[in-house]
Amino acid sequence: MNPEKTIIDADSSSFFSLKEILRYKNLLNNLARRDFLVRYKQAFAGILWALIKPLINILVFGYISVKISGTSNASVNFIYVASALLLWQLFASVLNDVSNSIIGNANLFSKVFFPKIIIPLSTIMVCLVDFFISLVILVVLFIISGQPLHWQIVLAPLFIVLAVINGLGIGLYMATINVKYRDVKFIVPVMVQFGMYVTPVILSSAYYLERLPKWAHWIFCLNPMMGAIDGFKYCLFGGDAIYNTTYFIISLSVSFLFLIIGIRYFYKFERDFVDYI
Amino acid sequence: MGSNTVIKAEGISKKYLLNQSSTKSDTLYGNFINAFKNLGSSSPTKEFWALNDVSFEIGRGDRIGIIGRNGAGKSTLLKILSRITPPTKGRIEITGRVASLLEVGTGFHGDLSGKENIYLNGSILGMSKREIDSKFEEIVEFAEVKDFLDTPVKRYSSGMYVRLAFAVAAHLEPEILIVDEVLAVGDAAFQKKCIGKMKDVSNSGRTILFVSHHMASIQSLCNKALVLKNGAIDFPLSDTDACLKHYLKDVINQSKSEIALRTDRKGEGNFRFRNIILKDKAGYVINAAQTGADLTLQIEFDLQIENITNLALAITIYSDEGREMFTLANHITKEPFGNVSRKNVIQCHVKQFPLNNGSYLCNIIAYKDSVIQDYVLEAFHLEVEQGDFYGTGKAITTNQACFLVNNEWELK
Numbered sequence: 026m027n028p029e030k031t032i033i034d035a036d037s038s039s040f041f042s043l044k045e046i047l048r049y050k051n052l053l054n055n056l057a058r059r060d061f062l063v064r065y066k067q068a069f070a071g072i073l074w075a076l077i078k079p080l081i082n083i084l085v086f087g088y089i090s091v092k093i094s095g096t097s098n099a100s101v102n103f104i105y106v107a108s109a110l111l112l113w114q115l116f117a118s119v120l121n122d123v124s125n126s127i128i129g130n131a132n133l134f135s136k137v138f139f140p141k142i143i144i145p146l147s148t149i150m151v152c153l154v155d156f157f158i159s160l161v162i163l164v165v166l167f168i169i170s171g172q173p174l175h176w177q178i179v180l181a182p183l184f185i186v187l188a189v190i191n192g193l194g195i196g197l198y199m200a201t202i203n204v205k206y207r208d209v210k211f212i213v214p215v216m217v218q219f220g221m222y223v224t225p226v227i228l229s230s231a232y233y234l235e236r237l238p239k240w241a242h243w244i245f246c247l248n249p250m251m252g253a254i255d256g257f258k259y260c261l262f263g264g265d266a267i268y269n270t271t272y273f274i275i276s277l278s279v280s281f282l283f284l285i286i287g288i289r290y291f292y293k294f295e296r297d298f299v300d301y302i
Numbered sequence: 303m304g305s306n307t308v309i310k311a312e313g314i315s316k317k318y319l320l321n322q323s324s325t326k327s328d329t330l331y332g333n334f335i336n337a338f339k340n341l342g343s344s345s346p347t348k349e350f351w352a353l354n355d356v357s358f359e360i361g362r363g364d365r366i367g368i369i370g371r372n373g374a375g376k377s378t379l380l381k382i383l384s385r386i387t388p389p390t391k392g393r394i395e396i397t398g399r400v401a402s403l404l405e406v407g408t409g410f411h412g413d414l415s416g417k418e419n420i421y422l423n424g425s426i427l428g429m430s431k432r433e434i435d436s437k438f439e440e441i442v443e444f445a446e447v448k449d450f451l452d453t454p455v456k457r458y459s460s461g462m463y464v465r466l467a468f469a470v471a472a473h474l475e476p477e478i479l480i481v482d483e484v485l486a487v488g489d490a491a492f493q494k495k496c497i498g499k500m501k502d503v504s505n506s507g508r509t510i511l512f513v514s515h516h517m518a519s520i521q522s523l524c525n526k527a528l529v530l531k532n533g534a535i536d537f538p539l540s541d542t543d544a545c546l547k548h549y550l551k552d553v554i555n556q557s558k559s560e561i562a563l564r565t566d567r568k569g570e571g572n573f574r575f576r577n578i579i580l581k582d583k584a585g586y587v588i589n590a591a592q593t594g595a596d597l598t599l600q601i602e603f604d605l606q607i608e609n610i611t612n613l614a615l616a617i618t619i620y621s622d623e624g625r626e627m628f629t630l631a632n633h634i635t636k637e638p639f640g641n642v643s644r645k646n647v648i649q650c651h652v653k654q655f656p657l658n659n660g661s662y663l664c665n666i667i668a669y670k671d672s673v674i675q676d677y678v679l680e681a682f683h684l685e686v687e688q689g690d691f692y693g694t695g696k697a698i699t700t701n702q703a704c705f706l707v708n709n710e711w712e713l714k
Contacts, residue, residue, distance in 0.1 A: 031400070033385060034393040055425040059411055059418075066413045066454075136408040137426055138385040138400075299387045300318065 039295055041288050045140050053143050056130075057150035064151065075158040079114055083107045083162065090227045104166045108261050109226045109254045111163060112188050115156040116250055117217040119192025122148040124199035124213045131302045141295050145200060149189060156185070172262070181260035187253040187277070190284050194249075197287035201294050204301050224250045229258075230268040242272065249283055252276030307397070308478060308509050309360040309383070314392035316353040316378050316533075352378040353389070354533045365510045367524035367542060369517075369549050371589060374530040376513045377482060380404060383511065384480050398477030398509070401428055405482070407467030412456030416447055416466055419455050423470045437473045444499075445469035460696050465492060472499045478509045483516075497523055515687075517546060517586040550587045554579060561666075561681050562604075573610050573642075573668045573675040577602040578617075578682055581649075591684060593706060594691030597655045599630070601648040603668075614638040614669040617650065619684060622661050627704065638669075656705050659688040 046053070065071045087103040096102045123145040130144045167174075203209035223245070225233060230251065234242060245251065252273050258266035267273045353375045360366055370376050381387045383394065384402030409426040410419050420441055424434040442448050445466040447458075455463055481500070500523060504510050514520050520527060520542065527545035529537035529552075537548040554577070562576045580588050581598040591597045599617065614633035620626055630650050632638060642648070662684040668675040691706040 029397075029399060031385070031396040032393065033382065033389065033396070035389050035391050051429070051431050052425040054431075055422045059409075059414065059422050062418065063411060063413050133409050133426060135386060136405045137402060137428075139426070139428070296388045299381070 039140070039292050041142070041292055042140075046142065046146070049139055049143050052139055053147050053150075056143065056147035060148060060151040061154060072158060075155045076162065079111055079159040080162055082110055082114070086110055086227050094228060094232060100170045101172070104163075104170055104172060105229070105258060105262065106227060107163055107166055108258060111156065111159055112185070112254055112257050113221060113224065113226045113250065114159070115152060115185065116188040116192045116253070117221075118152040118155065119149055119189055120196045120199070120217060121213050122152055123193055123196025124203055124209055126196075127200045127298060128203055128207070128302065131298075135299050135302065141298060142291065145193065145197060145291075149193065152192075153189070175260075175263040177260045177263055179260075181257060184253050184257040184260060187256065187280055188250070191249045191253060191280050194280065194284035194287035197291040198283075201291050204294070204298050220248070220250065224248055225254055229266070230255055230272075231265070234268055234272075243275075246272035246275045247279055249276055249280040252280060306361045307359050308362050309358075309397075309511075310395045311359075311383075312357050312393050314353055314356045314379070314382060314389045314394060315351060316375075316382060316387070317390040318350045318352055320348040320350055351533050353382070356392075356530070356533075356535055358528060358535070358539050360509060360511070360539070362509060363504065363507050364526055365504045365524045366512065366539065367520035367527035367545070368511060368513045368530065369520065369527055369545060370530035370536070371553075373532075374536075375533040376530055377404075378533075379530065380480055380482055380511065380513060396478065399428075400478045400480065401474045401476035402480040403427070403471045403474070403482065404480070406464060406471065410455060410463070410467060413454050415452045415454055416458070417451045419466070420470055423467065427471060427474055428476070429474065433475075441466075441469045441473050444472060444495075461492075461694060468492075468496055472496065472503075475503075476508065478511070479503060480511045482513050493519075515589065517550075517588070518582070518584050521546060546586075553587055553589060561678060564678055564681070566679070568677040569668070569674040570670075571676065572606045572670065573613060574604045574606075575601065575666050575668065575676055575678055575681065576604050578664070578666070580684075589685065591655050591657070591686045592689035593656075593658055593686055594654055594689040594693075597652045599650045599652070601650070601666075603648065605642075605644050609641055609643050610670055610675075611641050612638045612671050613642050613675075615648070615650075616667050618665045618667075619657070620663045620665070621704065622663060627657060627662065633669075654691065654708070655686070655689075656691075656707065657686050658704055658706060659686050660704075661685055 065074070068074060070077070083103075083106065087106045090106045091099045091102050094102065126145045126148045127141065133139075134141055134144070166172075199209050199213055221227070223233075230245075233245060237245060246269075253276075255267050255273060255276075356375075356379065368376050368379065378387075380402065381404070382389050383396075384400060384404065386402070386404075407423065409423055411422065414422065420438065421431075421434055425431070429437075442451065445462070445468075447462055447466050450458065450462065455466065458466070479500075497519060500510060500512075504523075510523070512520065512524055524542050526539055527542045528535060528539040529545055529549045531552070536552070537545055561578065567574075579600040579602065580591060581600060582588050582592075583596040583598075585598075601615065614631065616629055616631035616633075618626060618629040630652065632650070639648075663680050664682050664684050665677075665679050666681045667677045692708075
């Protein structure tokens with residue numbers, strides 16, 4: 026048996042390593058399990074809450090959307106909004122939970138060593154479980170409205186992953202800042218709330234872009250969630266959900282740029298979290 | 303690095319910045335915040351070296367005790383060795399899998415059942431699912447919680463909670479185990495069980511690093527020790543007995559100067575207090591008394607004359623708000639000492655020390671035939687640490703009560 030060797034010194038910094046994460050997968054699973062079990066313990070309606078919140082949002086924003094866009098086909102519009110809202114809510118909950126995950130679990134890593142990236146990753150699992158439960162709503166809406174399915178639906182998981190990547194990338198950056206500046210817990214909800222109105226959630230990209238001046242188009246497509254939501258809609262409904270391919274690709278690139286920045290920033294300060302928390 | 307060395311530490315230092323919030327400004331955001339803060343006040347940051355140039359080598363199978371007063375850097379050292387916080391300077395090479403136990407029940411969640419917590423805590427401590435599965439029965443048996451596995455741990459008694467938490471940790475099988483003062487919890491019988499378990503671990507060739515205030519545990523568990531003082535090594539890694547001797551001498555010396563040097567004292571001066579030493583049941587010098595533990599106060603003194611007769615002594619203990627707690631006096635509980643010479647040793651034994659944890663002040667006074675010989679106000683601080691008064695693992699905390707009193711309940 027070859028005993029493992031560890032070197033600890035002042036400037037050996039940590040890097041993202043999939044191997045290391047896999048070594049701690051038992052911890053990852055158990056933390057996710059904890060979050061999930063704790064969330065619905067002693068709640069009378071239990072897991073139903075994962076349906077109720079998105080359902081209310083869909084009803085309210087679906088109605089608003091129909092009113093604003095003045096569309097003739099209300100039921101189709103409704104299901105558009107529902108799909109976008111569910112994906113947005115996945116992004117929002119990942120962003121919010123990841124941002125707060127590090128300070129929320131300070132009691133763990135101030136007593137035991139493990140790669141700290143495990144904590145935000147474990148919170149993602151719970152968000153995904155909630156998301157898949159809420160997908161039931163979408164399935165029901167599809168059945169009721171009799172929407173046809175397209176072949177692109179097999180690509181839909183890619184855009185679910187993309188929404189998670191967006192939440193994780195920005196979330197890791199926020200989680201790192203949060204260690205020192207607790208302002209983050211106020212900033213993130215504001216970002217999420219404001220973000221929803223500048224992302225094609227309630228209304229389509231076409232609606233925004235046709236009304237925005239040309240120079241503002243660039244700002245609109247720097248939003249990483251624009252690509253994710255339009256891509257998701259394209260997978261579910263086909264047609265012209267992706268308004269402009271260049272814009273779509275820009276938005277995708279921003280997603281990955283944010284992920285890389287988030288991971289690098291997180292790892293840069295990871296070792297010092299304990300001293301600042 | 304010798305073939306038998308498992309930990310080699312070279313010049314480890316750890317710097318903390320008091321008032322850290324305004325130091326790092328390598329982010330835009332940080333710069334912005336700093337600029338904002340510095341408008342209000344210019345707060346210079348102070349450096350504090352919690353550890354300074356600490357080096358040592360630990361061999362395979364050694365059981366090392368780390369001794370030192372509060373603030374000597376013991377916990378910082380353990381945190382660096384277990385990779386929780388990085389050193390500011392220095393380098394450590396570790397061979398083998400490390401598990402650290404700096405707290406009992408890290409990550410326990412009150413809403414989860416005993417079983418769920420075993421898996422959660424085990425995985426936090428670095429056990430694989432397979433390892434936990436194979437030890438599950440043993441853990442449950444060790445903790446004596448078989449009937450409560452599906453109960454949320456928030457409904458556990460504190461004794462059960464601690465037992466379960468320690469049981470998980472005790473079944474870790476790393477090559478190197480780092481343990482902070484976690485044994486200071488639970489009742490005496492359970493503590494003994496834990497020490498026994500740790501001995502088993504070390505007998506199977508594993509290396510243990512152990513921090514404790516409890517000299518008796520260090521002596522019974524460790525074969526070597528090192529003494530830290532103000533962040534540096536005060537006495538190098540060597541036999542436990544030599545280390546303990548050095549450390550205790552230091553503890554006594556430090557407190558000695560305080561009473562002997564006091565000039566604001568009253569009395570004739572034929573008898574003068576030199577020092578008060580606290581000892582535990584086993585006769586070891588201790589820094590602090592412990593609630594519920596037997597305490598001995600040894601009074602060291604100087605005599606201006608050969609013998610002094612009819613000597614009455616009293617120690618009055620006050621809370622730090624100045625409220626009188628109680629007085630220990632030889633002439634009340636019995637008679638004054640008939641005849642005291644320089645060769646005598648004066649000790650006052652208190653069974654099951656009744657004060658709750660906190661900091662107390664003591665006045666000391668000596669009379670001969672009602673004439674004050676020596677009277678020192680606030681002669682020393684008596685620190686009392688939390689202990690297990692009732693032997694149940696349950697404690698009454700300070701803001702609820704000063705005293706603990708033995709009581710028995712009966713249902714007829």
